[in-house]
Amino acid sequence: MKRAEAVLVHIDRLYERYLMSPQHYASDPMAFEQILILLEDIREFILDKGGREDQPARSGYALFLQEQGYGALTFTARRAEEQRAGRSDDLQLFREMSMFWRQFLRSPLRCTS
Numbered sequence: 001m002k003r004a005e006a007v008l009v010h011i012d013r014l015y016e017r018y019l020m021s022p023q024h025y026a027s028d029p030m031a032f033e034q035i036l037i038l039l040e041d042i043r044e045f046i047l048d049k050g051g052r053e054d055q056p057a058r059s060g061y062a063l064f065l066q067e068q069g070y071g072a073l074t075f076t077a078r079r080a081e082e083q084r085a086g087r088s089d090d091l092q093l094f095r096e097m098s099m100f101w102r103q104f105l106r107s108p109l110r111c112t113s
Contacts, residue, residue, distance in 0.1 A: 004046050008043060008047075011039055011042065015039070019101055022095075022098050023090070028090055029079075029090055029097055030076040033074055033097060036101055037059075037061060037074070040060065040061050047112070060109045060111045061109075064103075064107050067109065075096075075097050075100050075101075076093065079093055
């Protein structure tokens with residue numbers, strides 16, 4: 001169990017580092033969000049919050065997105081239309097997504113031990 005706890009600590013440290021300057025860790029905001037989603041999926045797997053095998057549970061992030069009015073879309077998918085229209089650049093989208101993920105990380109919807 002000690003190894004699993006160490007992995008969870010490292011995942012939280014990755015979040016801290018990644019969210020400080022996200023543009024350094026992915027080529028675009030959509031790719032970065034997918035990295036964060038994967039990290040959270042690994043974290044939830046370690047915490048064994050997957051529910052029944054025949055019916056996978058919705059992730060805490062998916063529930064958070066739904067609560068925030070995003071429905072089935074990710075943060076970046078919802079903002080992609082604005083970006084294509086030239087109303088938002090990648091750096092601004094990285095910043096907005098980082099703030100959004102910080103909200104999620106403090107949310108009660110995030111799985112905890």
